[in-house]
Amino acid sequence: MQKQKSFDSSSIGQLYLVPTPIGNLEDMSFRCINSLKEATIIASEDTRNTQKLLNHFEITTPQISFHEHNYKERIPQFIERLAAGEMIAQVSDAGMPSISDPGHELVEACIEAGIKVVALPGPTAGITALIASGLTPQPFTFYGFLPRKKKEQLEVMETLKSNQPTQIFYESPHRIATTVKHFSEVFGEERKAVVCRELTKLHEEYLRGTLAELRNYLAEHTVKGECCLLVEGIDGSEVSENTDLELSIKEHIEVLMNTGSSSKEAIKEVAKLRGLKKQEVYKEYHVD
Structure with missing residues (x-):
């Protein structure tokens, strides 16, 4: 067992998990801005993307890249700096770190090393879409991105079709039509579902209907922007x-x-x- 008191005085550093806007920059909280300003460094999924956010809020803290291709190399470096008393703020391109984004392995390493991990609350696409979807908000399950290959995707869907909670998935605009088609085949055409795209942005849009209705609509219309797909649970x-x-x-x-x-x-x-x-x-x- 390990007990963490997040805000007692300590000479060792801390890792802050800082959420970033999923579209609208006004969703950035004062606490998140101040944490990025106070950090020794910012571990960013894409430094170019994060720099736009930093420039907007006049944050001058240096960045270092941290993503799925270099996390094994970076984590020992970060642990060494945290052990020396530095404060590291970790961000993903949008939303909460670790949720379909880098971060979990760093959190694990910090916990193992006895370094405090502090998560800041903030935007997350799945929950934001859920509460406006019209589907039952609780219980719910979050899956994230499904496998891309058809065979693997269908196999996963088969394991999920009898679940009762509302299910939340992320999908790219290029694959959403095919994914909804597969859901209609596995879950049945009459299951209710919602596609939400461009969350918090000017062109935010909710498409609500049965899986058959969404399948037919998406077969004839092209959508843009990252999508949240919510599917109702079985009765x-x-x-x-x-x-x-x-x-x-x-x-x-x-x-x-x-x-x-x-x-x-x-x-x-x-x-x-x-x-x-x-x-x-x-x-x-x-x-x-």
């Missing part, structure tokens, strides 16, 4: 109907609990769906 009653004969009573209860039901509520629902007494279901659930 709880549908899961129950489909899994009565496939799942054990205990597994059936756990499926319902994963949607937010308490164990008491899940036991009652399973008993109702299976035509059993609650006491029978309760005993089965608590058998070791």
